[in-house]
Amino acid sequence: MPSRSRPARLVVLVSGSGTNLQALLDACADEAYGARVVAVGADRSDIEGLRRADRAGVPTFVKRVGDYANRDDWDRVLTRSVAAFEPDIVVLAGFMKLVGPAFMAEFGGRTVNTHPALSPSFPGMSGPADALAYGVKVSGCTLFVVDEGVDTGPIVAQTAVPVLDDDDVDSLHERIKVAERAMLTENVGRMAREGFTITDRKVRFNR
Numbered sequence: 001m002p003s004r005s006r007p008a009r010l011v012v013l014v015s016g017s018g019t020n021l022q023a024l025l026d027a028c029a030d031e032a033y034g035a036r037v038v039a040v041g042a043d044r045s046d047i048e049g050l051r052r053a054d055r056a057g058v059p060t061f062v063k064r065v066g067d068y069a070n071r072d073d074w075d076r077v078l079t080r081s082v083a084a085f086e087p088d089i090v091v092l093a094g095f096m097k098l099v100g101p102a103f104m105a106e107f108g109g110r111t112v113n114t115h116p117a118l119s120p121s122f123p124g125m126s127g128p129a130d131a132l133a134y135g136v137k138v139s140g141c142t143l144f145v146v147d148e149g150v151d152t153g154p155i156v157a158q159t160a161v162p163v164l165d166d167d168d169v170d171s172l173h174e175r176i177k178v179a180e181r182a183m184l185t186e187n188v189g190r191m192a193r194e195g196f197t198i199t200d201r202k203v204r205f206n207r
């Protein structure tokens with residue numbers, strides 16, 4: 001993806017509290033950041049992530065899997081909804097669904113996801129719980145370019161976070177999320193401003 005002279009258009013997809021979305025909204029308030037959130041989508045209604053978008057004056061849409069005959073129909077509708085906002089980069093920020101073939105055909109190579117574990121360890125929906133159960137001493141977060149797998153795409157950035165003896169899932173996840181928000185905003189900003197290339201799974205910024 002090349003660098004550009006105008007701010008990059010971000011569409012952010014969320015499923016929950018949207019603290020990562022908020023970090024992006026806050027970063028985009030600075031013109032020098034080089035990106036703006038043009039829409040926020042969700043797979044469920046009545047979530048704080050959508051309320052954060054409303055408060056920021058950003059348009060929202062909701063596409064629930066259960067409202068469609070099958071997963072592929074949902075994927076096509078989600079893809080069209082995102083495409084209507086002409087994003088340069090799509091950010092999955094706590095979006096708890098796997099996107100499908102239609103989405104990948106349209107946005108593959110320019111969709112990033114943030115995961116609360118150090119890939120390739122502990123993919124899936126419960127990274128912090130799985131890391132804790134395994135007994136690792138270090139976990140963290142991973143920003144990656146989405147591919148067809150579950151948290152398997154080329155890695156943009158990772159940040160390590162210590163696991164403490166008295167951690168429970170919530171305390172570990174909250175510590176990871178502090179690091180995650182910084183990792184997300186720093187690297188999405190660089191992707192927007194500098195552009196990036198992916199060669200043999202290696203993601204490199206263009207300057």
Ligand code: GAR
Pocket residue numbers: 014015016017018019020021049093094095096114115116124125126127177180
């Ligand atoms: C984040 O920790 C994100 O990495 C995780 O959900 C949280 C969302 O927090 N996503 C996944 O586990 C996806 N596999 P937020 O709604 O406050 O941004």
